[in-house]
Amino acid sequence: MKSDSSKNGRKILICEGTGCLSSKSDLIKDRFEEELKKADVEDVEVTFTGCHGFCAQGPIVSVLPEDTLYVKVNVEDVPTIVESHIVKNQPVEKLFYEDPTTHNKIERYHDILFYKKQQRLILSRCGQINPERIQEYIDTGGYIGLAKALKLSQEEVINLIKQSGLRGRGGAGFPTGLKWEFCYKAQGEEKYVVCNADEGDPGAFMDRSILEADPHSVLEGMAIGAYAIGSSKGFIYVRAEYPLAVKRFRKAIETARSKGYLGNNILGSSFSFDIQVKEGAGAFVCGEETALIASIEGKRGMPVSKPPFPAEHGLWGYPTNINNVKTWAFASWILRNGYEEFRKIGTESSPGTAIFSLTGKIKNSGLIEVPMGTKLREIIYELGGGVLEDKEFKAVQTGGPSGGCLPKELLDLPVDFESFKEADSIMGSGGMVVVDEDTCIVDLAKYFLQFTQSESCGKCVPCRVGTKELLDICTKITEGKATLEDLDMLEELAHTVVDGSLCNLGKTAPNPVISTLRYFKDEFLAHIEEKRCPAKVCKELISYQVVEDACIGCQRCKRECPVDAITGEKKGPHFIDASICIRCGLCYENCPTDAIIKVDKFGEVA
Amino acid sequence: MSSATQQKNVNSDFKIDEKTKQKLDQIITSANKDKSNLIQILQETQDLLNYLPESVLAYISTQLDVTEHWIYGVATFYSQFKFIKPGKHIIKICMGTACHVRGSNKIKDKIETELNVKVGETTEDGLFSLEEVFCLGCCALAPVMVIDDEVFGSLTSAKLKRILTKFQKEEEVL
Numbered sequence: 001m002k003s004d005s006s007k008n009g010r011k012i013l014i015c016e017g018t019g020c021l022s023s024k025s026d027l028i029k030d031r032f033e034e035e036l037k038k039a040d041v042e043d044v045e046v047t048f049t050g051c052h053g054f055c056a057q058g059p060i061v062s063v064l065p066e067d068t069l070y071v072k073v074n075v076e077d078v079p080t081i082v083e084s085h086i087v088k089n090q091p092v093e094k095l096f097y098e099d100p101t102t103h104n105k106i107e108r109y110h111d112i113l114f115y116k117k118q119q120r121l122i123l124s125r126c127g128q129i130n131p132e133r134i135q136e137y138i139d140t141g142g143y144i145g146l147a148k149a150l151k152l153s154q155e156e157v158i159n160l161i162k163q164s165g166l167r168g169r170g171g172a173g174f175p176t177g178l179k180w181e182f183c184y185k186a187q188g189e190e191k192y193v194v195c196n197a198d199e200g201d202p203g204a205f206m207d208r209s210i211l212e213a214d215p216h217s218v219l220e221g222m223a224i225g226a227y228a229i230g231s232s233k234g235f236i237y238v239r240a241e242y243p244l245a246v247k248r249f250r251k252a253i254e255t256a257r258s259k260g261y262l263g264n265n266i267l268g269s270s271f272s273f274d275i276q277v278k279e280g281a282g283a284f285v286c287g288e289e290t291a292l293i294a295s296i297e298g299k300r301g302m303p304v305s306k307p308p309f310p311a312e313h314g315l316w317g318y319p320t321n322i323n324n325v326k327t328w329a330f331a332s333w334i335l336r337n338g339y340e341e342f343r344k345i346g347t348e349s350s351p352g353t354a355i356f357s358l359t360g361k362i363k364n365s366g367l368i369e370v371p372m373g374t375k376l377r378e379i380i381y382e383l384g385g386g387v388l389e390d391k392e393f394k395a396v397q398t399g400g401p402s403g404g405c406l407p408k409e410l411l412d413l414p415v416d417f418e419s420f421k422e423a424d425s426i427m428g429s430g431g432m433v434v435v436d437e438d439t440c441i442v443d444l445a446k447y448f449l450q451f452t453q454s455e456s457c458g459k460c461v462p463c464r465v466g467t468k469e470l471l472d473i474c475t476k477i478t479e480g481k482a483t484l485e486d487l488d489m490l491e492e493l494a495h496t497v498v499d500g501s502l503c504n505l506g507k508t509a510p511n512p513v514i515s516t517l518r519y520f521k522d523e524f525l526a527h528i529e530e531k532r533c534p535a536k537v538c539k540e541l542i543s544y545q546v547v548e549d550a551c552i553g554c555q556r557c558k559r560e561c562p563v564d565a566i567t568g569e570k571k572g573p574h575f576i577d578a579s580i581c582i583r584c585g586l587c588y589e590n591c592p593t594d595a596i597i598k599v600d601k602f603g604e605v606a
Numbered sequence: 607m608s609s610a611t612q613q614k615n616v617n618s619d620f621k622i623d624e625k626t627k628q629k630l631d632q633i634i635t636s637a638n639k640d641k642s643n644l645i646q647i648l649q650e651t652q653d654l655l656n657y658l659p660e661s662v663l664a665y666i667s668t669q670l671d672v673t674e675h676w677i678y679g680v681a682t683f684y685s686q687f688k689f690i691k692p693g694k695h696i697i698k699i700c701m702g703t704a705c706h707v708r709g710s711n712k713i714k715d716k717i718e719t720e721l722n723v724k725v726g727e728t729t730e731d732g733l734f735s736l737e738e739v740f741c742l743g744c745c746a747l748a749p750v751m752v753i754d755d756e757v758f759g760s761l762t763s764a765k766l767k768r769i770l771t772k773f774q775k776e777e778e779v780l
Contacts, residue, residue, distance in 0.1 A: 022757030
């Protein structure tokens with residue numbers, strides 16, 4: 001273990017993904033440089049990386065070659081790390097990750113269950129390389145795929161992708177090779193490739209992380225695809241909410257141009273290709289292909305009916321191939337490693353890996369890549385470390401506003417396109433939000449409807465009016481004002497919206513309702529028949545009370561209450577006036593002795 | 607799509623001075639005076655002025671040779687664009703799923719009561735505007751908000767209060 005400290009040779013990697021940056025990881029990097037200078041240590045490289053995917057533990061610092069991972073690092077921790085680890089070769093144990101189950105401190109990155117259980121193909125560089133240095137991408141096998149592709153014919157490249165069985169990672173899972181072939185065969189003077197990085201699903205950040213941590217892999221994939229279909233111009237459409245991703249991708253385009261991976265006669269071939277960044281402006285529907293095309297053209301992002309498909313009639317009427325960020329990154333992986341390698345991973349019908357952003361009430365929030373076919377239970381309990389505060393698992397919501405809620409009975413479901421579909425959910429782009437006993441399922445369904453209703457572009461009636469009606473019924477239920485007829489109407493209307501809507505936003509908008517009605521009908525009924533919210537979330541159905549014996553009279557609740565509903569003398573028991581209380585829950589959250597409880601408002605009635 | 611359409615344009619009094627005109631021309635020229643780059647032009651204009659005043663949209667329409675209707679049609683479709691002058695600091699509270707299940711509603715309520723402002727509005731002193739966004743992509747830090755470009759994660763009502771006070775105090779010093 002001990003080595004000569006004067007010849008250090010270490011590399012300190014500081015995560016500068018959006019998550020860690022928000023905890024000021026850039027200052028940590030500056031401090032490292034300062035401290036190393038002070039300690040007069042040479043030969044240590046300090047650099048930054050993109051997202052490691054372990055955002056809940058940020059800011060993250062890793063030290064190579066030991067593979068040490070420090071979590072939740074503060075600027076003030078830097079002198080200790082330098083003095084102890086870098087100078088004296090004694091890693092700082094208090095900053096190691098603590099396993100939430102065994103409570104063991106774990107030093108090495110790859111010994112942490114969260115990483116050990118993953119199989120990282122397209123996330124392999126995330127957190128390992130500096131995303132703004134193209135050389136680090138090249139040194140880790142970057143642009144080999146493009147070089148290989150350029151030695152093949154267009155048909156051969158398309159066949160490789162077809163043989164790999166790669167399916168689009170944007171959500172629908174359409175075979176990528178087939179999509180490329182349609183566009184290749186379509187007639188047009190001009191052809192376009194587009195990277196859909198309009199990652200609008202709330203609760204998902206896979207695409208953001210990849211663009212921030214490994215932008216060249218996406219760029220390379222787009223160049224390969226462009227070569228295969230015969231396109232010379234590409235666009236990447238990125239959400240406006242992702243400024244860092246935009247910055248890193250722009251930088252990647254610049255450096256790729258200067259190294260000859262973009263521009264005229266790429267790598268000495270006759271193939272020329274360039275990419276332009278288009279920033280979205282805040283419209284979820286623009287994730288839909290035809291709406292995205294309209295938006296790139298500078299118009300209102302309204303979908304049009306398909307066919308004709310973009311492969312024949314896309315941007316400005318020319319054949320256009322649109323793929324998701326992850327799909328493009330997989331294309332470069334497959335070209336580099338061969339389709340056989342890809343097929344070895346995952347299942348027969350869904351080969352390769354799946355990428356999820358694991359969030360919500362889960363211990364290890366973060367970004368994961370696992371082989372298709374992995375069971376939900378392994379993801380949630382092994383990688384995710386289980387439910388926060390060891391509460392009871394209620395459901396996992398997948399596929400965002402277009403997806404559904406899977407209950408605990410389905411924890412052994414393997415993740416792949418077909419299994420999810422059968423269970424009334426979808427793989428979607430990869431959002432996976434865990435909810436526990438404290439989450440109200442009706443409220444969650446209402447939440448998604450609020451989202452889709454406000455994001456409906458308004459073009460077709462079933463979506464525009466239908467989502468509003470669905471939302472109104474759900475709101476009635478959460479207020480305890482609904483009847484059983486309303487519930488029947490909810491179900492019937494949900495299917496009408498699915499059948500009648502023009503684009504996939506509307507067609508999938510009722511999914512959260514349909515799946516929750518399938519698995520959690522009891523909770524809907526409790527709201528309607530007993531006027532009771534089992535999770536005690538719905539404001540109209542609960543009230544707050546003070547448990548007199550537990551109240552120490554600290555007056556904290558009284559101070560927090562925004563409407564002065566709480567009375568009581570110092571050191572004496574306090575009372576909440578239910579007629580004034582707006583049930584904001586601030587007293588409940590702030591009580592130091594948990595003396596405030598939530599009760600069913602109509603408890604006696606039931 | 608949401609807030610923009612509900613807001614009426616009340617800032618018709620914005621006068622384009624020579625310096626602003628030069629910058630607008632720069633934005634329009636660098637977008638090749640091409641109407642397919644309209645969204646980019648509007649974004650850069652908003653970066654410059656913090657919102658899109660009526661007079662500026664009228665100017666852009668003459669430069670791109672498109673009608674004002676067309677520009678408003680596009681601009682009101684996207685929730686990013688604002689037509690009313692916002693406050694000095696823009697608070698964006700994340701209402702994404704992960705934030706929702708971790709109680710972003712409570713944080714939003716707390717901001718609303720603390721600052722006496724509703725989503726889509728600006729405080730009386732012009733210091734803060736409050737906006738809702740769906741997912742900032744920092745779900746692991748839920749609940750999250752962004753003030754200007756700074757991300758604040760793992761919010762609690764106490765933490766929120768400290769952050770808002772910090773901004774208010776900075777203002778007093780100025």
